[in-house]
Amino acid sequence: MNFFELLWALRDGLIISVEIFFLTLALSLPLGLLICLGRMSKIKPIAWFFKLYISVMRGTPLMLQLFVVYFLPYYLFSVKLKYMGDNWLFTAVIAGFALNYAAYFAEIYRGGISSVPEGQYEAAKVLGISRSKTFFIIILPQVFKRVLPAVTNEIITLVKDTSLAFAIGLIEMFTRAKQLASKEVSMLPYAAAALIYYLFNLAVAGVMSFIEKKMNRYRIK
């Protein structure tokens, strides 16, 4: 196979990788916000729980977490994995990724929220704006602007991390490249995969800098 044929042969794997990427983002960005709110809760036990959650998720390897999620039904409920259905592998990967990335996003949001000056809350208060509207209309947009660079970093890491799904046997792009490499007895499939990851990230960086430009019409202190 020449290089272009290899790129083509990687397409199934790429689709899986892209699916992991988008589903993880779609789930972990909002989930991260919930975890962040839990972490900042005034109710101590709730705050402690999420603090522990975040520290465990960030302090242990994602690969290991994928195993835990994948085998959880078996260990918790003694359900044999073959009864979990054909999609379980994929579902477990998405769940594992989302739970992990949500913890990182939660910490990023937390930094963003605590950097919004107290005066913003007070200005909203004296104008009679309710607490929930203050959060969603006044605070959150500023938080998003503040955390965008950090979120971009995580998203770029996520593109590369999708390859970890191989750990529990999901055939995404990297796994596919490995199969091709051993079949072709060549390093070329890896080079093809690397090129695709790189282009993928280039596109991600492009989209993020577009969003950043959009947000640049206003500035925050």
Place this chain on the structure above:
Amino acid sequence: MAYLEIKDFTKSFGENQVLKGIDFTLEKGEVLSIIGSSGSGKTTLLRCVNFLEKPDFGSMTVDGETLIGDGIKDTERTLRQKRLNFGLVFQSFNLFPHFTVIKNVTLAPELLLKENYAAFCKTERSKSARKEYLAAKRTEIHETGKELLAKVGLSEKAESYPWQLSGGQQQRVAIARALAMRPKVLCFDEPTSALDPELTGEVLKVIRSLKGDGRTMIIVTHEMEFAKNVSDKIIYLADGKIEDCGTPEEIFGGARSEKLNAFLASVNDKGEA
């Protein structure tokens, strides 16, 4: 009964008693200035009046309605409504950086409209009447917003963002924003303290014009000359108590307490330095 009546406001932070029984009254259309050295409790008093802090003790009546007093329990909702009796302009402006100038001014009225609209819809079944109501109110809010910006001399900045404005301009937007909620009493906490000296004039001029409109105002300030000119009444706060209180002529006419004279002298020194 006076338009605004505050009785025995007391407030402590832990061991530190910051307000030790503050009483004063204000008539409609009057301007009250509060002066006093740093840490005397001026900001705390203003924050209690604006429901940003809860006084430990005391009562407050505005326009015949008792807002703070014995046995009055507030929910988040009633607090929010009570706050709207007052407007507050902060030392540090606190504009919303992600909204344009006009949006800063119209945001709170628009959000309030949404709440009122929900209530309106409960009694009004006709779709077209609802639409009309919403459109009319929206136009009104926008028109008022533009008028207020004209009032503070910033019509041409309506579509700018706060970062594009000077400090003085930002503070004028903050004043317009507070006025948009039609407060009965407008409060200022050192509105010019964060400004370069050459920018204080434009803000003070706006406040003076509000006095001309008959606005009831409470102004915490270090600008003695301004306090002298704009106030009907001045309170000198020292160590959480009203140490002296009177007309500008009385306060600045000399022959008052040692403390006040010392304070005024110290402010003068700073002014000349």
